[in-house]
Amino acid sequence: MSRIEVLEKLKAMIVENLEHTLPDEVHESDRIYEDLGIDSIMVLQLVVYMEEEFHVEVPEEDVDPAVFETMGSLITFIEELQAGQTA
Template identity: 75%
Template sequence: MSRTEIMDKLKELITDSLEHSLPAEIHEADRIYEDLNIDSIMVLQLVVYIEEEFQVDVPEEDVDPAVFQTLGSLVTFIEELQANAA
């Protein structure tokens, strides 16, 4: 799955599953908390949706807060989880 496909799927999860509106265009540099106004509770819900959608396990003890700084850092994290699951 390409970075663009992961970004598209994340946008879909945020808008549909979390019922949170996003700008028409999102970018990897967008900060999750500051730019997209996603709070910590929504991030926890998003982790569950990521596990289901991408069929990966997100190890709670290993998650660095930096993972959730930008959409790009989250995409990279998902790519790493997928690589480890393969």
């Protein structure tokens, strides 16, 4: 799955599951909290949806706040989780 596909899935999860409005265009450089207006409770909910959608397990001890800095850092985190589970 490409980074663009992951970004599109994340956008859909945020809009549909979290019922949060996003700008028409969302980029990897967009900051999750500051630019997209997602709060910490929404991030916790998003983690649950990420586990389901991307078939990954997000270990609580590995979640660094930097993971949720930008959409790009979140995509990289998902890719790393997926790679780790296939290794």
